[in-house]
Every structure is written in C-alpha cells, then in structure tokens.
Amino acid sequence: MENFVFYSPTEFVFGRDTERQVGALAVKHGASRVMIVYGGGSAVRSGLLDRVRLTLREAGLTFCELGGVQPNPTDAKVYEGIGLCRREGADLLLAVGGGSVIDTAKAIAAGVPYEGDFWDFYIGRAQVTRALKVAVVLTIPAAGSEGSGNTVITKSATLQKMSLRAPMYLRPVFSVMNPELTYTLPAFQTACGVCDMMIHIFERYFTNTTDVEVSDRMCEGVLTAILKEAYRVRQNPQDYGARANLMWAGMVAHNGTCGVGCEEDWASHFMEHEVSALYGVAHGAGLAVVVPAWMTFMAERHPEKVAQLGERVFGVPVQDDLQEMALGCVSRLKHFFRYMGLPVSFKELGVESPDIPLLVRKLHENKGPLVGNYVRLTPKDTEEIYRLAL
C-alpha cells in the first residue's frame, strides 16, 4: 500500500425530500449570496429548481442563476459564469444537476478568485490555491463529482477535454442526494451513469500496487452491488431502494473511498475523453466502447487483475489460464453493458469510421507520450486498443 491522504469533508445529506434542506445547509456552510448553476430543462420542468429557490429564500439567502450548461461542458459557459459570479458577488456555487453542471460550477469556483485564465488550471499552467465554495443538489448518479475534487471541461476551439484534480479546494461543502430525483432519468442516461461509476472504480482497481486488500474488496463489493441494482432499476425505474443504492455507489466510486493507497490508472478515461471531445457522444457510452477493448488488450499483456475481477464480481470460473479468465470477464462485462442498452463498439456508438490516427495523436498530445499506469500505453498500444473497439 502506498502512503496516502484521504480527506473527504463533504457533508452528504441523503434521502427523500432532502432538497428542502438546501437553504439551511447553505447558511450552515457560511454562504451569504448563492449562484445557482443548472443545465437544461429537466430541473425546471420537474419543479426542482423552484423548490431549491424557495428553500434559499426561506433561509434568507439571495441568489443569481446560470442556466444552460450542456453535456460535455465547455469553456464558454465557464467564462460566462465567472463574469456573472464576479458581478453578482456570489460566494457559494450551488450546482443543481449532474456531472456537467457540477464540473462547470467547480471551474467557475476556481476561476473567480484567479486573475489569469481558468484554463491554466486544466493544462497544468497554474495550481488552484483558493476557490469559492461549491455545493450540489444531485440529479444524475454517474460522474461522482458530488463527492470528488475533480472537474472535466472541454475547450471548444481545440476540442481539448481536460480534467483538473484539486481535492483540497474543489470538494463540495455539501451534497444533497435524493434518489427520487432520478426516477425520470431516461434508461439510456441511467445506463451511461452506471457505466461511468463502474469505470471510476476500475481506474482505481487496476493497479500494480500490492497489499491493497481492503481497497480491492471494497471495489469488488460496490461493483457487485451496482450490477444488482442496475438490473433492478432496468426492471423498475421507480424502485427507490435500487435508485438509492446506485446514487450512493456513484459517490463512493469516485470520492476516494474505493482505491485508497493505490496507484490509479485512468487510461480508459483519457482514451474516452478524446472520443467524446471529437464525436460528442455521452461519456458513459464512450466508456462502454473503450473499456472492453482496453480490457481485451490487458488480457494478453497483464491479465492478473482482470481475471480477479472476473472471478470475484462476474462469476468467471477459476482456471489456471489467467488470460482465458480475463477474456471471460470481458465477455460478461460486454453482456452486461448490452443488457443495459449500451454500445460496446464504435459501430454501435454510431461512429462507423472513427479517425483513429487523430484520436491517438490528440490523446498523446494532451496526456503525454505514455498513458495509464496498470500498463503504460504507447501510441502503438492505444491505437491497438481503439482498433479493438471497432
């Protein structure tokens, strides 16, 4: 096990009707003026936004609003938000939505007190040393941004999709999580979220760090629960218990609970970011295409942990040939993704002829000559993996 710091000071308020507590929580966490950040129509149509406004007013707080955040959020909305937030003098950014909304709020939170271009943080040209407070009302369990200190933004002009990790500054001060708010998510979006949270665990689970038994077992336990609960939600989208388990799983998958003390991988996420940046697909769907290919590659090159996952989570029978076990794991993973209605190839993703040379070039331009840690992938390797996903 490697040395680590685990510091997750977010207050998670979980359950039915918890959005009514938002105003009181904002006051408790020191807000005086709030900027609500939200996306498209569902938070408006469902009445959630009105309920949030009401609870802020009841708590005596004033607020301004930034709507219209899109999936795969871009820099333009961040600049707009930084300007608005400075003019309005807000001191807490309240994200009402999923990962795109939360990540935009985090980018604004880091950008407001910074004199330079917020994009500096995403390309490693500057470090976050202070930020406004961020809080969350979660509507989509997927990105885990409600518990993490991470944010992913795409720069439109260059199609660079980059992530920033600043856990000391960008973890939400509180996150309100009401599973009922997820009842109306379309099945495909639920499936994309399930895939995203599973891969957040994979990125930590696929490690060469030894002596991480507690971490391994927690990863496997949460994955096992996700498989079961995803099936139940597929059967009945309004199953409170199943929705609740998925919502909490999405948080623990990414706040660091799973994977302490491990060197993490992240090759799959980086490879997918190029796909969604270039083709505008849903991140979770892109992952469902990239990850089985990545795993197939690993079955030959470094099958150990894939075989272990297969045995402990997917019920692959134990055998001497680890490569066979690993391929069994890939097969069962694909089967599960298909059951969820996810694509498992570029073709099924609607990208008949991906420009693989361009994907590889941009990947290594953005993320360096070697990508990932479980196996450090060269451009030749990542090209092979993209081809395995055709």
Added chain:
Amino acid sequence: MENFVFYSPTEFVFGRDTERQVGALAVKHGASRVMIVYGGGSAVRSGLLDRVRLTLREAGLTFCELGGVQPNPTDAKVYEGIGLCRREGADLLLAVGGGSVIDTAKAIAAGVPYEGDFWDFYIGRAQVTRALKVAVVLTIPAAGSEGSGNTVITKSATLQKMSLRAPMYLRPVFSVMNPELTYTLPAFQTACGVCDMMIHIFERYFTNTTDVEVSDRMCEGVLTAILKEAYRVRQNPQDYGARANLMWAGMVAHNGTCGVGCEEDWASHFMEHEVSALYGVAHGAGLAVVVPAWMTFMAERHPEKVAQLGERVFGVPVQDDLQEMALGCVSRLKHFFRYMGLPVSFKELGVESPDIPLLVRKLHENKGPLVGNYVRLTPKDTEEIYRLAL
C-alpha cells in the same frame, strides 16, 4: 435504505513516517496550543512521544501533556484533563495512542467548554454543542475512534460504561496513521483490535433495513479483507502491507463508511460494556465471548443476515435451512477467534462464574428495557445470551 447524513471531515494522513507531519497538520487545522494525551509506557519507550514533541516544536507550537490514560478509561482522568486543559489554555487535544486515549481526549474536548459535569453528555442529560478540536496519532487499530465521533468512558464509582455519539463535534480534525507503529503490539492486543473492528461492522450489518446492498457488500468486503490480513499479521507481525490493511480497516469499520442508511444494532457492544466494566477485561476479548453467543441466539430467532454473512464472508455452503447456515457461521467465527488466540466463552475469558443477574440488571438500567435493534432484546433474552456464553 433510510435517510442519512454522512459527514466525515477528518483528514487521514496514512503511511510510513507520517507522524513527522503532526506539527504542520496541527498548524494547518488552526491549533495554537496543544495538549498531548497519552497512555502508558509504549508511546514513551518507542520514542514516538519524543518525535511528536519534536514536530510540534518545529512547527512553533507550545504544548502541555496528560499521560497515564488506562485501558477502559475512567472519568477520573477526564476530570484531571479538563482541569489541566483549562489552566493551560490548550485549543487542540492531540491523542497519541489507541481508543482509550482518543476517547479520553474527546471527553475532555467536550468537557472543557461546558459549565456542568462532562458526564451529563454520557447519560443523556446534556447535548454537546461545542468542543475543542481533537487530533490523533494512532497506535492501536481497533476502536475506530480515529475516524468516529464516538467516545466510551467508564464512571468508576458506579461502574457505568457509557458511550457518547456527537459526530458534528467529536470527529478528529486529522488522524495520522503509520502502520509501522503497530509492529510491536502484542499478539493478543492485535487480536482484540481485530475483533473490535469486526464487531463494529457487525453492529451495522445486522439490520432490518432493506435495500442496503452497497452497504452490505462493503461490510462483507472489509470483513473478508480483515480475515485475510489478520492471518498474515499472525504469521508475521512486521508485515507492513497486512498491518496497513488492518489499520485502515479499523477506521472504515467505524467512521460510517460501512453501514450508511442502516438502522444499527449495538446490542453486542452494550452487552460487552457491562462485562468489561464489571470484570476489567479487554473490550475486544469481551466481544469475542459475547458475539458468538448473540449470534447463536439469532440463529434461532432471526437467522437471515447471519446466514448471509456465513455464506459471503465465511464460506458457509448455501442450504435451505437458514438456521443451519447461521450456526455454521457461528462455528467458523469461533474458529477464527480461537486461531487469533481470543477467548470465546466466559470461562476462557477467565470469568468462571459471571454474575449474570447483575450484568442483566445493569445492562437494562443503563441502556433501557430493550437493547439492540436487529432483535429488540428483553432482559430474558439478554440473560439467555449471557448464559450461551458460559
């Protein structure tokens, strides 16, 4: 799943040599004058206390000291600490030790700013509304107090062993966890710690709350890891990886990570507290006696979750008769405890003829007419369980 709040704002700094960071962490968390709380000789003999003093001095902090905290810590040391802390004007209590030391520090932290008797908090006569900051350098993985907002103190005059839960005020601001500090723990003390952390998970796992799959799987995963790592430590007490896994497991077993959204039980802990209050035995050893008896009782009355534990953690073969499965679980749990060198009966604990009527009377005087939630136990039930432990 029940509604819940999960708020664990402790900064965990984990790994080799991390005690060198104590001074810097204390400054970061706003300390100006520290009171070090410690127990007997091992923190002195090992040089740990000297290293902690040095790092505080290097960080420019002044400090005073309260030593001599005993296992099953009592109110006398708390009163002494409250007086010293007030005279010295310390604003951060740094516990260097295990659960007894940390719990004493927490009691002092709550007591210093309170005008009445600190014991009021433990008997429900007053609520904690403020407290000094507590921080930890952990030397014994067992109680989980390094991550929890709980403390257990015994009032000597009445032999009342009572717990206080005040997570908003008594969670440590930081906990430094170096597994190397646990190399020299005697095998019996390591075993008692392993038992204590396992039972912290059991208290959450044995619930009637439905739809807690993520929680169940995390509990089972951490328990599975503990069994493996305890075995490794038994084989080689200086196995860093095994010590590290046990140390982290002890934290997650009790900070709330396992068991969110569940109604918890706590009958076993309450029943054990009477045993250690009356006979002065180690808490972990007392649990190893009480819990198999509690579980045997449950095999007849409410076997479902015991059977599930047996199957998923102890490898009990699945069969139609849940009671048989549950008894299989008890048998394997006892086998494990015996392997670890723990007693599994009053006789093996060295209490040949426990005064069961007195234990039952004090238990229900202190904890109410019904104890626990998995099955709400009457005095007749708890008497039967104590008898099963003879």
